[in-house]
Amino acid sequence: MTPRQNRTRDRAERGIPEATVARLPVYLRALHTLQERGVATVSSEELAAAAGVNSAKLRKDLSHLGSYGTRGVGYEVEYLVYQISRELGLTQDWVVAIIGVGNLGRALAGYGGFASRGFRVAGLLDADEALVGQEISGMAVEHIDRLEEIISGRRVSIAVIATPAGAAQKVCDRVVAAGVTSVLNFAPVVLSVPDGVDVRKVDLSIELQILAFHEQRKAGGPDGYAPPASGEDPPGAAQYVEAVEA
Amino acid sequence: MTPRQNRTRDRAERGIPEATVARLPVYLRALHTLQERGVATVSSEELAAAAGVNSAKLRKDLSHLGSYGTRGVGYEVEYLVYQISRELGLTQDWVVAIIGVGNLGRALAGYGGFASRGFRVAGLLDADEALVGQEISGMAVEHIDRLEEIISGRRVSIAVIATPAGAAQKVCDRVVAAGVTSVLNFAPVVLSVPDGVDVRKVDLSIELQILAFHEQRKAGGPDGYAPPASGEDPPGAAQYVEAVEA
């Protein structure tokens, strides 16, 4: 509680809306692409198109960070890249551990997008003795028994959980107890964590089910739509069981 | 436009809110877990806890499907499973093709969550000649040249794009031209598609960046927070370049 801290917060009064935070990485990627093409300046209209949003939204989003554009001109690409990177915390390194080295964990370990954005994978852990010691993407798999030691010793702050569903909550409890405050969960379970710990979830099955919903709706015709069969109050509850299993 | 179609739509007037659709798969999973434990009836409070939402939201969500609960009692698990499955379109099968059989595509091909929910993988395609013919999760990889033939011949309606970023848009254009209307994209690019085609995106790097943002905020102290350095108007634009590269 430094009593007289210089609170230079020109804009960005306090707290950027969550929806905006979720889009900043998209803008950042679009900006990097422009940068590679040697583009120095970009208008909100152009950048919005590259990011797949409309320009009003983009301008509103950027306005939460500050006034980084020039009226009548646009945004300087390099400068905006820096400002967004800084706001997202990408100017510092984040140490990541991946727990679970199945197919998915392996894919994550080899994913280039990690290193390129300041995320350093400092550990690959698994419970399977047969995997321990194997090299994956230039890194030896370590035994999950050493989880606490690895997390705290290497200052891991983000854990990626890629274990089977049954193991996920226990692993989560352990990484949190060891000091992790951010979790990216690929296991198909709802994780419970104490306040102050952030969890984000990636679930392939859920994404597919959402697509299926819209697909079904489209198939029902461009105008009307009603779910197949089962209209009025079903009297008994029997024949629908195999429908879902079949 | 059948003039006098029997529009039995007791509730669910038209269109379930998108936010609700995104949560139905979560409820469904929680219900399946309860079902395995032999639970027959569940209250909104219990189910909400299992799904990680509050009970008011759960009840409102379910109310969009119809009145499937019993006041004073709760919801019958089996019945609710069926109703949600039907609403999501999971009582029919969906044919999926996975394009790109790198680490990630392999992980997806082996993912059990596909088959268990009515998603049938009918094709694994890749451009790499060395991969073509290899068996992955009991399925032979086919050459991407045959994409159109496979998509339309096998009635694929959902394409999963797991190619490198550079190839994604072209692949997307081809699958859409071949008749696909739902795309699940793992490549770190914004895909352009015609109206009527749904795209959902899964991006590991974005998820990590969102976590980093909150992590940075937490590190700044539980009370105040300001981005590191760079307070007032920066006069020139020079020294921030290596900061983001370093």
Add this chain to the structure above:
DNA sequence: ATCTGTGAAGCCGTTCACAGCG
């Protein structure tokens, strides 16, 4: 008495449209 279903209120995010700066 209990727990669902839902109007009503409040909050958040998006879009509009334009003032104002360069």
Add this chain to the structure above:
DNA sequence: CGCTGTGAACGGCTTCACAGAT
């Protein structure tokens, strides 16, 4: 004159609180 930054209007989602069914 062009384009950003932003108040204001709008729409959707969440939360509250309770009426009403069992």
